[in-house]
Amino acid sequence: MHFFRVYLKVIKLGWERVLLFRMNFLMEQLRSLILMFSLYYLYASLFRTQGNLFGFDSVKISTYIILSSIVANFVFNYQMHALADSIADGKINSLLLKPISIFWYHLARGVGERIIELGTSFVTVALFLIITRAPFFLQHSPTLFVCFVLLLMLATALFAVMESTVGLLAFWLLRAHGPRFLFQTFLEVLSGKFFPLTIFPAFFVQILKFLPFGYVLYFPISVYFGLATPKEIGSTFGITILWISTMSLLYVYILKRGLKVYGAYGS
Amino acid sequence: MRVTLKKYLKVYKIFGSNVLSSLFASSLDFLLLLIGKLVIFYILMFWVNSMFRHVSDLNGYSRDQVIVFFAVSFLMDKLIQVFFYRGFQLLPGWINEGDFDRLLLLPANSLFLSAFRITDWNDILVMIPILFVLVSKLFTVGGFSLLSMPIFLMFVFLGLSVAFCFFTIVSSLAFRFIKIEAIMRIYRDFMYLAKFPPEVFSLGWTVLLTSVVPIFIIVSLPAKAVLGLLTWPWVCTGFGSLAMLFVVAIKAWKWGLHGYSSVGS
Numbered sequence: 001m002h003f004f005r006v007y008l009k010v011i012k013l014g015w016e017r018v019l020l021f022r023m024n025f026l027m028e029q030l031r032s033l034i035l036m037f038s039l040y041y042l043y044a045s046l047f048r049t050q051g052n053l054f055g056f057d058s059v060k061i062s063t064y065i066i067l068s069s070i071v072a073n074f075v076f077n078y079q080m081h082a083l084a085d086s087i088a089d090g091k092i093n094s095l096l097l098k099p100i101s102i103f104w105y106h107l108a109r110g111v112g113e114r115i116i117e118l119g120t121s122f123v124t125v126a127l128f129l130i131i132t133r134a135p136f137f138l139q140h141s142p143t144l145f146v147c148f149v150l151l152l153m154l155a156t157a158l159f160a161v162m163e164s165t166v167g168l169l170a171f172w173l174l175r176a177h178g179p180r181f182l183f184q185t186f187l188e189v190l191s192g193k194f195f196p197l198t199i200f201p202a203f204f205v206q207i208l209k210f211l212p213f214g215y216v217l218y219f220p221i222s223v224y225f226g227l228a229t230p231k232e233i234g235s236t237f238g239i240t241i242l243w244i245s246t247m248s249l250l251y252v253y254i255l256k257r258g259l260k261v262y263g264a265y266g267s
Numbered sequence: 268m269r270v271t272l273k274k275y276l277k278v279y280k281i282f283g284s285n286v287l288s289s290l291f292a293s294s295l296d297f298l299l300l301l302i303g304k305l306v307i308f309y310i311l312m313f314w315v316n317s318m319f320r321h322v323s324d325l326n327g328y329s330r331d332q333v334i335v336f337f338a339v340s341f342l343m344d345k346l347i348q349v350f351f352y353r354g355f356q357l358l359p360g361w362i363n364e365g366d367f368d369r370l371l372l373l374p375a376n377s378l379f380l381s382a383f384r385i386t387d388w389n390d391i392l393v394m395i396p397i398l399f400v401l402v403s404k405l406f407t408v409g410g411f412s413l414l415s416m417p418i419f420l421m422f423v424f425l426g427l428s429v430a431f432c433f434f435t436i437v438s439s440l441a442f443r444f445i446k447i448e449a450i451m452r453i454y455r456d457f458m459y460l461a462k463f464p465p466e467v468f469s470l471g472w473t474v475l476l477t478s479v480v481p482i483f484i485i486v487s488l489p490a491k492a493v494l495g496l497l498t499w500p501w502v503c504t505g506f507g508s509l510a511m512l513f514v515v516a517i518k519a520w521k522w523g524l525h526g527y528s529s530v531g532s
Contacts, residue, residue, distance in 0.1 A: 027449030031456060038460040041468040045326050046318075053321045178299025185303045189310050194459065200317045 006100060007108040014112025028117075032069050033124050039065045039194065040132055054198040060225055062134040064196055066125050067221050071152065072193050073121045075159050075216055077114050079106040080167030080180055087170040090264050103251065106167075107160050114156070139224050147233055151220035154240045159187075159216045161247040168251065171258030192218030212243040278375060283386040290388055297389060304393040308341055311462070312400065326466045331408040332494060333463065338401035339490035340462040343423070345390040345397065347430045347485075353385035355434040356451060359441035368529055378435060378520055401493075411495060419493040425505055426485040432512035433481055439523030454480065461486040477504060484508050 047058045086092040166183045170176040190213035197218045208214045219236045290297045319330040361367045370380045405411045461482040465473045477483045488505045491497045
């Protein structure tokens with residue numbers, strides 16, 4: 001109970017932090033709206049002459065744009081920048097002295113931000129739908145919908161543990177600019193944020209199935225659309241959980257090694 | 268005038284060598300950044316090729332023409348990053364922490380010191396494969412002639428000038444607002460989209476990306492110039508935008524400086 005009370009406070013702090021910089025927050029919402037419009041027009045031009053492309057029709061592709069925007073807003077909450085900076089500046093010392101975990105602290109802070117971003121995502125999507133009158137594919141199967149929601153939760157956990165691990169590299173590399181950039185680049189391109197991964201040739205999609213990036217966005221959305229067979233849904237759950245476990249072990253290992261070399265220079 | 272130019276070139280050289288020596292100090296970071304940038308270039312090229320497995324053309328543009336658009340977009344993005352993007356990106360932090368005071372005390376223009384303080388050497392290396400792809404495609408795509416080259420270079424310069432004015436305006440907001448990262452990120456998102464010809468998007472969208480956020484002026488004009496597809500309305504819009512943005516940028520920077528309260532220091 002005490003655990004939840006402590007991190008509930010951090011969630012609240014994360015929430016307040018978002019609302020503190022209102023202009024920046026509004027700009028972030030505008031950003032996702034702009035991205036949705038741009039992708040919508042891009043795909044509309046592709047689908048002008050084709051009825052079905054890379055396994056999607058025009059209804060599914062407009063739904064994909066909307067869902068990827070909501071999922072990205074919710075899942076892609078980068079705390080690694082703050083973590084890397086706090087290691088470089090020595091601000092992490094105050095966290096180390098408190099009886100709280102660095103991982104849960106950053107995750108809770110992210111949850112606070114995610115809740116408010118998810119709420120405003122629906123407003124952004126409503127605006128997008130009103131302006132474009134884009135069609136939306138509603139999944140009627142409760143099983144697939146539940147699987148989608150569960151996979152989203154796992155995706156959030158996978159994202160959090162992956163990006164925290166990358167942030168911890170700041171124990172060795174000042175601010176870890178390189179790893180953070182590399183991770184963000186791979187994630188944004190290979191997660192399916194801008195396009196369904198089926199746009200790539202089949203052999204490349206097979207490779208992507210073994211990497212964690214697609215499991216934070218594309219594969220949960222493909223379950224929503226009913227594009228995956230029950231066996232594939234099962235393997236999506238399995239691989240996501242496997243990646244979470246692997247990355248968690250790596251996180252603990254890197255944190256232990258990192259704290260050994262940490263000199264608290266910035267403090 | 269000549270003395271002033273010489274002085275600023277000297278300052279720029281010092282800034283550049285400082286960044287270079289700090290890069291050597293963190294060579295692994297430098298290497299990872301370089302790999303990341305090369306990977307994103309090749310993955311997006313792969314993506315375009317994959318897309319053209321499903322469609323024969325994109326609003327009348329062939330695969331090679333779209334690749335030229337991609338390469339020019341990457342080139343402009345890298346040139347912007349090499350020269351002034353990093354400086355503008357870090358400016359809000361200097362303002363918030365009061366480090367901007369030190370720039371104001373130096374006997375040089377504060378806008379120059381803010382923008383050109385950081386040269387991104389990493390991006391110079393990334394430009395090599397981009398130029399290779401661009402040059403190789405120019406020989407296979409129709410519409411390219413030797414006359415296109417000076418026009419292309421002129422529009423590259425125009426694009427860089429427009430981008431500089433745009434970032435000056437955006438950065439001026441950092442004097443009045445604590446966080447402006449989202450606006451910088453909007454620019455990054457648009458840079459992804461400007462890799463496609465403007466005709467792909469709706470008219471309203473093209474107007475927005477030409478007048479409000481001048482991404483199409485920065486990217487599409489040089490690409491159209493090198494492909495021999497430039498029309499007079501686009502040329503007039505380019506020069507008109509530059510003139511307008513230049514005036515607004517000077518006024519915005521002065522407005523921003525007046526609002527600087529040095530509270531962070």
